[in-house]
Amino acid sequence: xxxxxxxxxxxxxxxxxxxxxxxxxxxxxxxxxxxxxxxxxxxxxxxxxxxxxxxxxxxxxxxxxxxxxxxxxxxxxxxxxxxxxxxxxxxxxxxxxxxxxxxxxxxxxxxxxxxxxxxxxxxxxxxxxxxxxxxxxxxxxxxxxxxxxxxxxxxxxxxxxxxxxxxxxxxxxxxxxxxxxxxxxxxxxxxxxxxxxxxxxxxxxxxxxxxxxxxxxxxxxxxxxxxxxxxxxxxxxxxxxxxxxxxxxxxxxxxxxxxxxxxxxxxxxxxxxxxxxxxxxxxxxxxxxxxxxxxxxxxxxxxxxxxxxxxxxxxxxxxxxxxxxxxxxxxxxxxxxxxxxxxxxxxxxxxxxxxxxxxxxxxxxxxxxxxxxxxxxxxxxxxxxxxxxxxxxxxxxxxxxxxxxxxxxxxxxxxxxxxxxxxxxxxxxxxxxxxxxxxxxxxxxxxxxxxxxxxxxxxxxxxxxxxxxxxxxxxxxxxxxxxxxxxxxxxxxxxxxxxxxxxxxxxxxxxxxxxxxxxxxxxxxxxxxxxxxxxxxxxxxxxxxxxxxxxxxxxxxxxxxxxxxxxxxxxxxxxxxxxxxxxxxxxxxxxxxxxxxxx
Numbered sequence: 031x032x033x034x035x036x037x038x039x040x041x042x043x044x045x046x047x048x049x050x051x052x053x054x055x056x057x058x059x060x061x062x063x064x065x066x067x068x069x070x071x072x073x074x075x076x077x078x079x080x081x082x083x084x085x086x087x088x089x090x091x092x093x094x095x096x097x098x099x100x101x102x103x104x105x106x107x108x109x110x111x112x113x114x115x116x117x118x119x120x121x122x123x124x125x126x127x128x129x130x131x132x133x134x135x136x137x138x139x140x141x142x143x144x145x146x147x148x149x150x151x152x153x154x155x156x157x158x159x160x161x162x163x164x165x166x167x168x169x170x171x172x173x174x175x176x177x178x179x180x181x182x183x184x185x186x187x188x189x190x191x192x193x194x195x196x197x198x199x200x201x202x203x204x205x206x207x208x209x210x211x212x213x214x215x216x217x218x219x220x221x222x223x224x225x226x227x228x229x230x231x232x233x234x235x236x237x238x239x240x241x242x243x244x245x246x247x248x249x250x251x252x253x254x255x256x257x258x259x260x261x262x263x264x265x266x267x268x269x270x271x272x273x274x275x276x277x278x279x280x281x282x283x284x285x286x287x288x289x290x291x292x293x294x295x296x297x298x299x300x301x302x303x304x305x306x307x308x309x310x311x312x313x314x315x316x317x318x319x320x321x322x323x324x325x326x327x328x329x330x331x332x333x334x335x336x337x338x339x340x341x342x343x344x345x346x347x348x349x350x351x352x353x354x355x356x357x358x359x360x361x362x363x364x365x366x367x368x369x370x371x372x373x374x375x376x377x378x379x380x381x382x383x384x385x386x387x388x389x390x391x392x393x394x395x396x397x398x399x400x401x402x403x404x405x406x407x408x409x410x411x412x413x414x415x416x417x418x419x420x421x422x423x424x425x426x427x428x429x430x431x432x433x434x435x436x437x438x439x440x441x442x443x444x445x446x447x448x449x450x451x452x453x454x455x456x457x458x459x460x461x462x463x464x465x466x467x468x469x470x471x472x473x474x475x476x477x478x479x480x481x482x483x484x485x486x487x488x489x490x491x492x493x494x495x496x497x498x499x500x501x502x503x504x505x506x507x508x509x510x511x512x513x514x515x516x517x518x519x520x521x522x523x524x525x526x527x528x529x530x531x532x533x534x535x536x537x538x539x540x541x542x543x544x545x546x547x548x549x550x551x552x553x554x555x556x557x558x559x560x561x562x563x564x565x566x567x568x569x570x571x572x573x574x575x576x577x578x579x580x581x582x583x584x585x586x587x588x589x590x591x592x593x594x595x596x597x598x599x600x601x602x603x604x605x606x607x608x609x610x611x612x613x614x615x616x617x618x619x620x621x622x623x624x625x626x627x628x629x
Contacts, residue, residue, distance in 0.1 A: 070246025
């Protein structure tokens, strides 16, 4: 479906906000591809990383990460400065820069619409609104004074009162946000860099919102780009926002940044006139498009890594010869297969249900997954929190070793045996045992399906697979309509605390897609919420991770390497584990001829 995006252009220079006239060149077009289709562009409603990449170009959070600084460093974006925080950590004051404007839209009825403190407060309240059912509830849940009273009333009457006073969230004037917290929140500042904390305009949501309060098809932000064209699951086109405020490319004292800084420092952003995003689900066509020069950079599809890299993980000569560069690192991400803990077959907390899930995990050969699906570009996941974020414990070993005989013995012990001689096990009560697993109908999805089919058949378990597009499976998973599905979560901040929130009971059906509800786990999570990154918090994280291993709502699989290949005409690229597509900071050197990779 093609969605028309209405844009009202300002008439005359007098209507342009201060700082208009960015340096974007319409002839400079960056061409990229996503391997998975987007779901929509509402920062508080969408919950997939590919939609978030687009949203980050359209909407503005208060803070961001310095594009060049390593270690990663948080800097103001639309805020004047870093928050002013009281000694007890409970009171925060944040000031929004004046003179920032949403780009024009009919929802504003012809008026220029300035970004204000109230816009952030409204946007954060949206994550708390029960009607929205925001995946990002864990970002602000239980954090602001007075929020529980407003949300409890909304749950009863079916409507969230956005105008009701909330002691913990106040706009004391047009540009000043006052926050009062229930407890210190050491992950709040990183969370204020995320797209779910970005500001939307209330008029836009009320004009375009659907029955769920979502406005996925009409994104209107203050960011460097705006949506020009959208053919769902096919193509997304962004164009430079002509009214974007003055933002200059930063400097750096790091010698490693000398070449980038020499070309980019002080230039007004964005420099690109357009971003063309194609949805190319199959790996081969995606890599072929890059080799032909039709894409400017790509993440090398894991199943095609040998086509690009040598066994030593360096570029093959045919890529290096045309000046392609390679960036490589372990993503702050974890891959796993979740079990629906409310499902009558695989869910539950009794010993027999735990035994079924643990046996399935023991029969799944992660080493084979790494060899076949990832071509060696992954390592076994040892816990829910991946490397490179706070809370990762390198001493933790929650990886379940491959043990098919042990898995069969465990099922036998708890009564999962073949009673009718058809080669498949039944439930302990003799009823049929059929597993139902989601699967994406692309080449990679078929590889996963084959690996899981092999695993389950080896255990004597019958399985059926639901082959659906990724966005459709995600909707089904959130609605509790899938027994099992393989997923991954990636962090866009340096704090890993949020990974554990993916299994917090109160978030079941939202970010907690497994619907895991274990009081012992939730108690530890609550205890850790007001702790800084200390050995004591790591100890609590270790205890939570041990419960994940013991009850197995997730079958932990891998931490993934990513390999990014970039053509030499892309200027400003620097590997960033937490922001895969910071398009505002890129430029295209139109003097460099575009050369295809030779076979």
